[in-house]
Amino acid sequence: MIIKGDIIYTTEKGSFKQIPSGYIGTADGRVTFAGAEIPEAFRNESVTDYSGRLVMPGFCDLHTHAPQYENIGRGMDLTLLPWLETLTFPTESRYGERDYAEKRYRRAVADVIRQGTTRAVFFATTHLNSTQMLIDMMEEAGLCGLAGKVNMDQNCPGYLVEDTDVSLAETRAFAEKNKDNVHVKPIVSPRFAPSCTPRLLKGLGELAAEYDLPIQSHINENMDEINWVAELFPEAQNYADVYRQNGLLNSQTLMAHCIHMKPEETRMFVENGVMAVHCPHSNANIASGMMPVKAMMAAGMRVGLGTDFSGGNAVSILKTMVLALQVSKLRYQMHPEEGFLKLSEAFFLGTKGGGSFFGKVGSFEEGYAFDALVVDDSALNREGGNDLEDRLSRFIYAGDDRNIVQRYIDGKPVAVPDWD
Ligand code: GUN
Ligand code: FE
Secondary structure (H helix, E strand, O other): OEEEEEEEEEEEOOEEEEEEEEEEEEEOOEEEEEEOOOOHHHOOOOEEEEEEEEEEEOEEEEEEEHHHHHHOOOOOOOOHHHHHHHHHHHHHHHHHOHHHHHHHHHHHHHHHHHOOEEEEEEEOOOOHHHHHHHHHHHHHHOOEEEEEOEEOOOOOOOOOOOOHHHHHHHHHHHHHHHOOOOOEEEOEEEOOHHHOOHHHHHHHHHHHHHHOOOEEEEEOOOHHHHHHHHHHOOOOOOHHHHHHHOOOOOOOEEEEEOOOOOHHHHHHHHHHOOEEEEOHHHHHHOOOOOOOHHHHHHOOOEEEEOOOEOOEOOOOHHHHHHHHHHHHHHHHHHOHHHOOOOHHHHHHHHHHHHHHHHOOOOOOOOOOEOOEEEEOOOOOOOOOOOOHHHHHHHHHHHOOHHHEEEEEEOOEEOOOOOOO
16 A cells, blocks of 8 residues: 655654655555655555645554543542542442443543544553453554553552452453454553552562563652652652562553652663653643653653543643643743753654554654554645645644544554444
């Protein structure tokens, strides 16, 4: 398959690669070439013509909560811990009911695809059955990514708390059932250190190693949370050390937030290849703080973007890129030495940077999975300019899902599911 269009992507964070009226070839879901001409060897392949449209990599949302989709826009006067207790835990407790969960997961998955996300990493709930339903639904819709059964065996309401052995046994069953999945894989998902006993954390670290699974959790989001972790885990040197001691910090780990990191925690993340997930909407809404994203990148930390609904109120990584840029520029006033995020850097974080968590994802270089969006920006570009970076900038800042006219995931066209 060959696609023709105004192609723009990032191979590195500092600049865009632009191919006006260019071509991308794909075979078996992977990019075979991207260039201004069709190479000789591919001349007999048919061309799908998107002339005049922007063609860009699809977006990677590395951290969000499928069951919280129904809460977007609620509870925004609260900070993290009361927000969890009063809004989030009661909602998540309902996902043991099959019909309740199915209807709402369908809405969430459809909207994530609609907004241009081609790879998503979800937290589900503690419930094994509906978490499996979420994986199956993503597969059915054609959305690639990861989903995890949440683990929590302490410091949460009685109606959600898990028995440690049951939590581990169910996570093992979940890993076993999904271990050969191709498009939507399981991810080990201890909610965050306060909700997990040391025995649960240790068991999950061992399980992740045994099944070679990725891991996700939250860290250093809020000062009350950080102080609480210090009380709960007095032997640990710091918050990150709680995860490290239990085998949960490695190059397959995603850690959401990373706002209030100690220098030694940042070093630990860099040394272990952990990827930090920047979730600016959530950080603003529940008053958590401003992640020093530029300083983290300068320290050599791997960084991606997450919507983190419903702490976050956006489902779109476009909106997340914009707020990441804005927060970084606000931070710059107090920390000019950090510099501020540039457009190509924010785009990189939402595509190739975050995509690297999945392997060769988020770019149009040869061998990359062909995840792409075709964007009709004519309504945003009434002056008819043809500078691709300028057109992309307008789409990022002023566009939305209505401009997306086609989505490809892993080489296949994917429609927004018509489920509701
Ligand atoms: N920390 C633990 N659980 C959560 C959650 O659901 N959302 C956010 N933003 N932070 C958390
Ligand atoms: Fe989260």
